[in-house]
Amino acid sequence: MEQQGGRQEFRRDKALEALAILSIYEPGFLGGIRDDLEATLWRYGFALSPQEMWEARHYLTQNAEQTDEEILQRLESLEAGSRW
């Protein structure tokens, strides 16, 4: 999950996308990461470096528990200009 382009970025994006999918569709996943992030990610097959673990933690705490209502409220509050 490094910031350079190419294969590293592809790997980072795929990993984050996989986390997104798990956080939406796997009921036990969110509970697991609340209890023990590293162990849960390991159990789901993620072998992450410390930097990648930091990004995963950042990503999950920031986004994964947002509800549809919270997301749609944010959508409504966007100014028209944001949609140019």
Added chain:
Amino acid sequence: MRERVGRVFALVDELTEELPVPAIHRELLRVHLGVAREDAETSPEMSAVQIPLLVHAAVAGDEKPALPVAAACTLLYLGADLLDSMLDHELPPSWHTRDSAEVTLTATTLLAALPQLSIARLREEGTPPAKLSALSYLFADTVLMMNAGQHEDFLFPNLENVSLEDSRAMVERKSGAANALFARVGAVLATEDSSTIEAYAAFGSCFGIAKQLINDMWGIWGETTSQDLLNGKRTFPIVHALSTLRREQRERLQKLLAVARESAEHHDEVRALLAAAGSVRYTALIAWLYQQRARNRLSAASPRGSAGRELRMLLDRASVLPHPKEAQSSV
């Protein structure tokens, strides 16, 4: 930001007044540009105006030389937007009494002729012929790419199976390509360094895709009557739901999408099925991923001073998930 809108539209008006076209054609252009200018003054974040100027300033420290390319980008955007609005039956009231041939002719002048005339203005500023030619090529190449995306967008409702990858590729062509151009031309004019130019172009592309995905969400959840559902569009959230739902629910969604074209009566049922498929969160998360990628590309380009800050500020708005500061304070 509003001041940039004023400067760019002043040049756009100047170019329009010089065109050797019949009075009625000029009048149509004037009316359309007048409405667009009012909208842009109300919401000055318009990427086609802001990004070329800000990227030039972020590379070279000065935005003034990029005015003709910003005008060219704005004209291209307004032409593409006019065609898009016609296809989606969303033309502004000023066009309601006009024939579709007039809309097409006006859009063609905006897309194909005026941007090239604006770029030609750079010759007066001493821009070398090779750079002028490169800029002209970039505009032509982008129009092709955008048309390809637009055509796919138009065909998707009639196709049996559209995958998420197909949908994402279409968004990349339709919206990523335009925003990549807005950033790329600002950089091309400011530097010869290809890694800087590519970093800005990648920033623009990811930014454009993130915004389009948010637009797709707005097209379904933004208003009680969804124009996208009435138009039968297969936007990203819908493609996601059709790819994710199991057989019976998928068939139900397909039936609902068909009746949703006739009236708004079933739009809430469509929304409920999309929510059940996780399409709200999935689309928001993919938009967020593109926003993050744009952020990384922008960092790689090392933008200078206040222009860099303004580019980051524009980017902050391309998400419906919390900003990092909000998230930290809520943890």
